[in-house]
Each structure stands twice: as structure tokens, then as C-alpha cells.
Amino acid sequence: MLVAGAWLGAWAWDEVAAELRAAGDDAHPLTLTGLAEKSGTPAGRRTHVQDIVDEVERLGLRDVVLVGHSYAGVPVGQAAERLGDRLRRVVYVDANVPFDGESFLSGWPSEHVRASIEENDGFWPPPDADDCAGQGLTDAQIARILSGGTPHPGATLTEPAELKGSPGDLPSTYVKCLLDGDVPPPAVAALLDGERWDLVRLDTGHWPMFSRPGELARILRESAAADRG
Helix, strand or coil: CEECCCCCCHHHHHHHHHHHHHCCCCCCEECCCECHHHECCCCCHHHHHHHHHHHHHHHCCCCEEEEEEHHHHHHHHHHHHHHHHHEEEEEEECCCCCCCCCCCCCCCCCHHHHHHHHHCCCEECCCCHHHHCCCCCCHHHHHHHHHHCCCEECHHHHCCCCCCCCHHHCCEEEEEEHHHCCCCCHHHHHHHCCCCEEEEEECCCCCHHHHCHHHHHHHHHHHHHHCCC
């Protein structure tokens, strides 16, 4: 199950999903409420968590590798806790990781984001070309992100996560995209010290589903295979 970050929908995974399916794996990209073809609909934290849980249950999936990119790590990590024995592994792709009581915007200077949400009727506007610079993207890939991106429901960014346990309790892989910083955030680094978390480094920028889809698909397949023993 593939969930893209802020402003993006299932379409962002087209190339990764094609690589996975060509290798014989199932791939289920998901658009969260309020984005892409579901754009304009208000949504909060619970909405996006429920979107993921509902899709897994609707498809009858088991042995699920749940993938969250960027913002989507927050609802993915919460949904993973609710999936129980349906879950095989969580993969965070250059993502925020949820912690109980903290929102996506916790822990980093976010006044400009909050102001932007307030000024845009409760939605966070998509990035511009400057935001995508230096991330290993071609001009065509940047154009694709900009043309496909839709405003992101602001409440999903500001409402605090709810977790019964720690994200460190679940088998997880963290994919660190090196052009977006050499090391994971401190909270993630602490989780990587645990027995259930692995780190994979990818020499590209924050949107590897566009810049390195084949390599990202390989990492997802290897992460899933590691749990088969």
C-alpha cells in the first residue's frame, strides 16, 4: 500500500507501482481524502488514518507493507498500529514519523505553514519550482509535481497523532534521501537504535518516486523480503 506525501495522490506512484507489478508484487497506491481526484474535501487526522485502514480492509489485504512518503508517514504510522496481524512492515520514505500527541508540524519552525493554511481557506498550497530545486529532479519531473499537486487539507497537518504504543514497536524501514539531508531527524535516529528498525540511504532527493522509481521499488521489495526470513 503506497501513500504519497502532501499535495500528491495515487498518481505519484505510477512508475514505482509499475516496477513492483512487473516484478510480481501487488501494488496499491492510495489517494487520501482532499487530494488529487478527491481534492477540495476537508479532512483531518482521523480522516487520513481511516482512509488507509478502510482501503486495506476493503481490498482484503494481509501481509501488508505500508509505505508512507513525507507527510504520509504520520497517518501511515498510526494506521499501521491498527492493522494488527495484517501488517508485515512499515516503510517511511523520507517521512515524518508519528508520535502520540504531536502533529506533522511539531518540532520544526512552522509559523509560515500555519499562516499559509489560514490564508488559503484551510488548505496548504502546493510547492513552486524553487521548492523542488536541488532534489535530483529533471525539469519534466518538477513540472509533473507542480501540475499534479493540489492544496493539502490543513487540519491533517495540525491535529496531533494518537498512538497507543511507540512507532518503534513495529518492524519498519526508514529510507533517507540524502539530497534532503544526510541524516534522519533525531527522533528517527533514536528509533533506528532499536531492534525493529532498519535504515536505507538513497542518493536522491525528497521525491524518489519521481527521481529514482526503480531504485525505490527495489528497496520496497527488499524491505518486504527481509521479513520473510
